[in-house]
Amino acid sequence: MASVRAASRLLSKRVLSKTTTVPAASVQGSRNFHFSIYGKKKNAKVSDDISTQYPVVDHEFDAVVVGAGGAGLRAAFGLSEAGFNTACVTKLFPTRSHTVAAQGGINAALGNMEEDDWRWHFYDTVKGSDWLGDQDAIHYMTEQAPAAVVELENFGMPFSRTEDGKIYQRAFGGQSLKYGKGGQAHRCCCVADRTGHSLLHTLYGRSLRYDTSYFVEYFCKGVIALCMEDGSIHRFRAQNTVIATGGYGRTYFSCTSAHTSTGDGNAMVTRAGLPCQDLEFVQFHPTGIYGAGCLITEGCRGEGGILINSEGERFMERYAPNAKDLASRDVVSRSMTIEIREGRGVGPEKDHVYLQLHHLPPQQLATRLPGISETAMIFAGVDVTKEPIPVLPTVHYNMGGVPTNYKGQVITHTGGEDKVVRGLYACGEAACASVHGANRLGANSLLDLVVFGRACALTIAEEHKPGEKLSPLQPSAGEESVANLDKLRFANGNLRTSEIRLNMQKTMQAHAAVFRTGSVLKEGCDKMDAIYQTLDDIKTFDRGIVWNTDLVETLELQNLMLNAVQTIHAAEQRKESRGAHAREDFKDRVDEYDYSKPLQGQEKKPYDQHWRKHSLSFVDPKTGKVTLKYRPVIDSSLDEQDCAHVPPAIRSY
């Protein structure tokens, strides 16, 4: 039985078993929490001195999944299926996770619309990632894609169908046939324009068949969970933890993400002393509604929609002669920004462009794009069959996250080699496998969720057995988290949570946008460091413990800040333009060879002089200081015979 419960904070023993993570200097005085079994008063003295008491419920499971979006649910019931006693801890009800907002579709080389091969999909993804993606992980994902989609279809996902009953596949950005030479590919399987919604509901429905315990509306911090319903704290002991907490769009002022996208998983990993990878790569989706920020899916352009400027010109033809509006998202975002900057924007302030759909037949709009027709009406007041929609590039996805290998295991880079962190896994947007590299192709994210969610479950099943004995846990495990919680609950500084959050969002929006310049980034880094320090001066108003949303938002703000400082520092350090990270002062990609010229006679640049490498960022949570290291990209695929790796080349559409 999968009972829905309100749960409290979750602490993973992993955090404590690492001696490096427990800071030597204690938090100002409030760290002196005594842990005891409730009621067993060691001596009378202790009981008289207690001012605040936090009851802590201990649970033991074989595996814990943090987050119940697409990836979390897939991992959770994959583990339950394999016989593991699994707990799924989530701060939202599963069907409210941000996966539900995904519109576009899932890429898979099923070959229903035309002849297709997963190796072409592999090529497209590697090119889309601007050669920063790990080719073994991409090989794994694209090879598994058809099987994953068929599995979803067997679970009951209501895909749109063609006339003869096969799954309808539409065109999507960056997808081509025959390694880029065969024209536009149609490989995005979709459910009208609400694929994420059906995916999540299908997975949730499926997961109820299994014995996973759900802990809904439990907020995790550094792996101890706070039950929002009754304010109790819960510690979950498990041999395996899977992080599937999603992205951190809310660090920016204007984004397509929900208010709950606060990068909790990335922050948990950072506090444990592990690195986060490639956080500077933030994807700006070309078509977010101007003003509201709501997403208009790329599927519109896949169905034939076009972007026009103030002169009514289809400007993408100039920037991407072959793919035009279906070029990769970063190319389109940059083109739109250039058009606006050169004065060809529309509207009274000439600061956005139009997405035109009214040239398409109304029946097609009604069957294939019903959701966005309504979204456009509600948020922009336009009737898509008559007027164009005002759009602007908006923060949409985080390519970076917790670094993992292609099996879903979290890795860290020491001594020049990747080293697996035992017992910790990550999947979904929170992870960085890295299949998306410097830029994600549309419709690859939902694929990433299901493939790597399943991969985590399979890896855990391979390496461990259900009912394994747990490593010993210190009785006072989780003390720092409870101390932090207590400190925030009674915080009495000067700045409200909302003020600090707004400062952070505006700074990130102004300084780390589509086009980035060295001086502007440096200014942003200094401002962010200052804002990080203001966290000490925070003021909360609600002193209760039950449903204390003020407290939860403050905890989320702490998580967001950790993500934001890493993003902006990594962006400032990376002195090249690659994928979604576009620098005005360093306009070209800096690889080990210059791929725009023939390779003969060129000398290979040493590792520390080129930028075709992943950035790993560490933060000291006390001071907010960011340290950056680097890790090489994996260039070989899983099986060179079956699918040769793609050597780097110039990326043009």
Added chain:
Amino acid sequence: MSRHSKLQKQVLALYRQFLRAGRDKPGFIPRIRDEFRENSRIKKTDVMHIEYLYRRGQRQLEQLRDVNTKQLGSFAKPKDQS
């Protein structure tokens, strides 16, 4: 002595179930007792509040019965520190 009302009987039954469920797991019984004693101060007429706590209690009982819940501890902050 007046008879217990329906609601009072339900609360007492819940208490009994809690005590039975928490018998083998360290730390729960004292907390259950404390919680029920604390809430016994609520007036008999405040039915909304009592029913809310009752529903919450049922969910917590389910969680207590779950085989994976092991013990109840507490983090306590000594008075002189704040």
